[in-house]
Amino acid sequence: MRILGISAYYHDSAAALIEDGAIIAAAQEERFTRKKHDSCFPHHALEYCLSAGNIGLSEVDYVTFYDKPFLKFERLLETYLAFAPRGIRSFAKAIPVWLREKLFQKDLLIKELKSIDPEFNASGKLLFAEHHQSHAASAFFPSPFERAVVLTMDGVGEWATTSVALGQGNALTTTQEIHFPHSLGLLYSAVTYYLGFRVNSGEYKVMGLAPYGEPKYADLILEHLIDVKADGSFRMDMSYFNYCTGLTMTNRKFADLFGQPTRTPENELTQFHMDVAASVQAVTEEIVLRMTRALAHETGIENLCLAGGVALNCVANGKVLRDKAFTNVWVQPAAGDAGGALGAALAAYYQHAERPRTVSSARDAMKGSYLGPAFAQEDIERRLQAAGAVFEVFDQDEDLINETVKALKAEKAVGWFQGRMEFGPRALGGRSILGDPRSPAMQKTVNLKVKYRESFRPFAPSVLREDVADWFELDDDSPYMLMVAGVKKGRRRTMSADEEALFGIEKLNVPRSDIPAVTHVDYSARIQTVHADTNPRYHALLSAYKAETGCPVVLNTSFNVRGEPIVGTPEDAFRCFMGTEIETLVVGNCFLRKEDQNPELEQNYKDQFELD
Amino acid sequence: MEFLKELFSFMRARKKYWLAPIIVVMVMFGGLIVFSQGSAVAPFIYTIF
Numbered sequence: 001m002r003i004l005g006i007s008a009y010y011h012d013s014a015a016a017l018i019e020d021g022a023i024i025a026a027a028q029e030e031r032f033t034r035k036k037h038d039s040c041f042p043h044h045a046l047e048y049c050l051s052a053g054n055i056g057l058s059e060v061d062y063v064t065f066y067d068k069p070f071l072k073f074e075r076l077l078e079t080y081l082a083f084a085p086r087g088i089r090s091f092a093k094a095i096p097v098w099l100r101e102k103l104f105q106k107d108l109l110i111k112e113l114k115s116i117d118p119e120f121n122a123s124g125k126l127l128f129a130e131h132h133q134s135h136a137a138s139a140f141f142p143s144p145f146e147r148a149v150v151l152t153m154d155g156v157g158e159w160a161t162t163s164v165a166l167g168q169g170n171a172l173t174t175t176q177e178i179h180f181p182h183s184l185g186l187l188y189s190a191v192t193y194y195l196g197f198r199v200n201s202g203e204y205k206v207m208g209l210a211p212y213g214e215p216k217y218a219d220l221i222l223e224h225l226i227d228v229k230a231d232g233s234f235r236m237d238m239s240y241f242n243y244c245t246g247l248t249m250t251n252r253k254f255a256d257l258f259g260q261p262t263r264t265p266e267n268e269l270t271q272f273h274m275d276v277a278a279s280v281q282a283v284t285e286e287i288v289l290r291m292t293r294a295l296a297h298e299t300g301i302e303n304l305c306l307a308g309g310v311a312l313n314c315v316a317n318g319k320v321l322r323d324k325a326f327t328n329v330w331v332q333p334a335a336g337d338a339g340g341a342l343g344a345a346l347a348a349y350y351q352h353a354e355r356p357r358t359v360s361s362a363r364d365a366m367k368g369s370y371l372g373p374a375f376a377q378e379d380i381e382r383r384l385q386a387a388g389a390v391f392e393v394f395d396q397d398e399d400l401i402n403e404t405v406k407a408l409k410a411e412k413a414v415g416w417f418q419g420r421m422e423f424g425p426r427a428l429g430g431r432s433i434l435g436d437p438r439s440p441a442m443q444k445t446v447n448l449k450v451k452y453r454e455s456f457r458p459f460a461p462s463v464l465r466e467d468v469a470d471w472f473e474l475d476d477d478s479p480y481m482l483m484v485a486g487v488k489k490g491r492r493r494t495m496s497a498d499e500e501a502l503f504g505i506e507k508l509n510v511p512r513s514d515i516p517a518v519t520h521v522d523y524s525a526r527i528q529t530v531h532a533d534t535n536p537r538y539h540a541l542l543s544a545y546k547a548e549t550g551c552p553v554v555l556n557t558s559f560n561v562r563g564e565p566i567v568g569t570p571e572d573a574f575r576c577f578m579g580t581e582i583e584t585l586v587v588g589n590c591f592l593r594k595e596d597q598n599p600e601l602e603q604n605y606k607d608q609f610e611l612d
Numbered sequence: 613m614e615f616l617k618e619l620f621s622f623m624r625a626r627k628k629y630w631l632a633p634i635i636v637v638m639v640m641f642g643g644l645i646v647f648s649q650g651s652a653v654a655p656f657i658y659t660i661f
Contacts, residue, residue, distance in 0.1 A: 070622045077634060099642035104615060 001353060002059060004049065005345030006042060006109070007066040007134075007337050009102065011200055013042040014338035016371075016423075017049035017060075018345045021355060023142065025052035026371040026423040028338045031568035036612060037201060038565075041112045042341075048373055050116075057117035060125070064348040066340035067131035069105040071158035073098055075180060079244050087245025127352060129344040131157020132308070133165075133174070135335075138343030139307035140167035141350055141357065142365040143330040147303065149295050153288070154308035154336075155185035155200075164295060167305065170350040170357035181244050182236045184287055185310050187226060190241055191280040193249035195273050196263030201612045206277045207315055208457045211522035212503060213274030215282035217258065222283060224257055232291030265611075269456070271503075281315060288316045289323055296325035303328045307343070311335040311482070312425065314526050318484035321476060333369040333480035334424035342423070368534025369480055370430055372421025375570055380588040383570045388601050391590040397537065400589055401544045404434075407584040408545060408554065411439045413450050415559055415585035417573045418537050422566075426481040427558035428528055429462060429538035431566045431573075433582060435517060435555035437461055442517035442555055443508050449581040452606040453562040458508065459555050460526040461518035464542050467552035468529050471515070481528040481556075487513045492523055517555045528556060563609035579605020 005016040008029075016026035025048065030036055032044030050057060076098070080091045101108060110122045129137070135152040150165040150172065161183035164176040192202045195209070228234045238244060242251040255261050260272055292304060304326035306317065312335050321329045332339050349355050375383070377393075384391055394400035407414050414434045422428045433450060435442045447455055460481055461471075469475040474485035491514045499510045513519040532539040546552040559567045561580060567573045570587045577585040577592065578601050585592040623629050 070619065071626075074626065074628065074631065077631060081634075095638065096642065099639060106618070107615070 001061045001349065001355065002053065002055060003062045003064060003345040003348050004046065004057075004060050005064050005066065005134075005341040005343070005348075006046065007341040007344070008041050009039055009105070010337060011037045011039050012336055012338040013039055013045070014334070014341040014423075015042045015045035015049045016342035016345050017053045018342075018349060019053060021141075021346075021349055021357065023342065023365060023367065023371060025049040026334070026342050027373065027421065028423070028565075030565040031372065031421060034565055034572070036563060036565050036609070041109075043112070043116065047116065052373070057113060057120045062125050062127055062348045062352070063109070063113060063122070064127040064129055064344040065105070065109060066129060066134040066337070066344040068128045068158055069102055071130070073103055075156075075159050079181070083245045090245055090247055093247070127344075127348050129347045130160070131340065132160040132163040132177070133172070133347055133351075134340040134343035135307040135332075136163060136165045136167075136172055136174070136305075136343070137347035137351070138334065138339045139305035139311075139330070139332045140165070140172055141346040142332070142342075142360070143167075143303070143305045144360055144362075144364045145303040145305065145328065145330065146359050147301060148305045148330075149299050149301050149303070149326070150305045150307075151291060151295065152306070152308040153184050153310035155189055156180045156183055161185060166299070166301075170355065172347070172351060178233060181238055181241070182234060184234070184284060185308070186241075186243060186249070187236060188280060188284055188310070188313075190243065190249040190254070191276060194254065194258070194262050195277060196265045196267060198265070198612055199249060203309070204312075205454065205457065207281060207313060208520075209269070209274055209277040210281035210315070211278070211520050211524065212456065212507070213271065213276070213278030215279040216275045217279035218282045218286075220257065221279055225254075226283065226287075228287055228290065230290065231294035232287050232289075234287060284310070284313060285316045285319050288313075288320060289325075292320050292323065293325045302326060303330070305330050305332070307332040307335045307339060309336050314482045315484045315524070317482050318474075318524075321483055322485070330364065331480065331482040333366060333422075333426065333482065335482070336425065339424065362533065363477060363479065363531065368531065369423050369428060370420040370534065371423040372430075373568065374420040375588065377588045380570045380590055384574060384587065384590055384592075387571050387574045388598055389574050389590075389592055390596040390598070391592045394589050394591055397540065397589070400586065400591060401537075401541050403591055404541060404584070404586050405544045405548050408434060408436050409548060411436050411442060411445075412583040413446055413581065415573055415577050415582045415587075416538075416541075417559065417567065417570065417585070417587040419535070421568060424480065426528070427556065427566055428479070428481065429530060429535050429556065431559040431568075432462075432556045433559050434462075435459075435557075437515035437517045437553045437555045438549070438551055440509065440511045440516045445581070446517075446555065446557060451557065451561055452580075456503075456508070458520040458526075459518050459557050460528060461515060461553045462528045462530050462538070462542065462556040464539065464546065464552040465529040465531050467546070468527065471553055472525060472527055474527055477531070478527045478529045479531055479534065481526055484524050484526050486523050487515065487519050487525055491515070492519075515551065515553050518553065561606045561609060563612045575603070576605065579603050
């Protein structure tokens, strides 16, 4: 049985294909259209999934959409009615779109599917899963657990903003929900907005900013904005927020509570902003921990699965893991809405078609999340030649890896484009920029000359799974870079009082450990463990790097510049390479050096993308 | 027609028939506005109000 899952029309459109329960392919539309968070119908991603499965659309048994439009419309109408006459402007903006398109989403989907294959007969084949059902399915069914508690938290789906489900075999039963407008995801987004970052993409920045601050306002948040019970359930005081009826997330009362106006983007970040970021992060962690502790206590189940946008908060995930209320924690790598496409397909297979489930004997059923397009060596060479690239081809993998290790040791920024593209927001050694983590200058170089992004943002380490416990305070799998843990004490360097007082890049530039380029100011690191079974070439690279340097860690950041989707094709990689100060590019077995390239192909690259 | 059937079964399942008049009025007005844009019907719209 073949099932296509689709998420679209809000943000992060994606498509996924499963066959008899096995995940064949999944990809996000933005990687093809080069438009960050693209919300259009995922034509390209869908066509890719079909080609990866070597099938036509008519050979698909079900197409499943990741949420229920009528239910969402019901929520919109009831919210507007509850707040009327406030919200008339927002109403006037939102409703016409619904009356024109979104309410008729089924017809719209059929039309789009028919544009791919005019013979496609949608009768009885089109299904709709609930938003949080899709998230929960994406978290439980690919997990390595026969039985688990599934916690999903995000901004909002239809009504639910937080849900708890119990997974057992092929069954997934929702037991508890918290409904809109009370939402942990929207609280975090509201603070993201208040701090001058973009909602739905700036949340990572708030998380990255938090370690610079003190959670001075956590009590204020808990006292005025959100009432949290002992089991982590909560209600928010909506008089401080504007997202139900307005076109902004917060209002003046919110700003007055904190004593400063909403920050405008690109304006200076002060200690106040860092303290607010630290406070909302602390509150988020507190709520998530209360929930997981209560759920572990209530159910007595040892396994926890997480999904939904809040599950991308890897600092909170790390704390849940270390808290040990649950023995095992598994987080869906595409925890955001893109992953809903996969979850919707899995929900259709196990819950609608009631097919039996066999728990994966591997780490999980996600195949390392390498579920996107790959390019054959011949194809790569042809594409790079057409783009005007000058490259050397290494027939032996060993030579290619040794040459890459040399470049890393020489502190060069290396573009690493190998195998299938990752599904989910993290680059995991398929479409990555790599660097020497031991170099104190690396963080600055990559932030400012390669990624063109804010100086305060840290980088993440990739580490051989077998060595993770020697370098970090973690001895678990973290293959999807969704767990944050401290750098091992013995590898830290204490900062002096003067160094402690520094901010941003200045503070990041102070060597704080043996691997300063991937150590945040609070000595934490967002860890990716690298496994030989899911990415043998990346594992071989790290092993060779370790053999040369004694260090099994490399700096790994996504292969893009600020505001750009992660590169999808060898041409995208070459363009990014020529538009930035990446010095070495490795695509398949092709090795490119910047000094060999035609300077006329260099271009002003970073200004092509709207800042996120 | 299929749309109306589905909308009706949705309201029945959710026990929210009270949404029906709101949706009907909105769809009618919405349709009228869309229909009237750049068409010969436009002058007659005013007489309705």
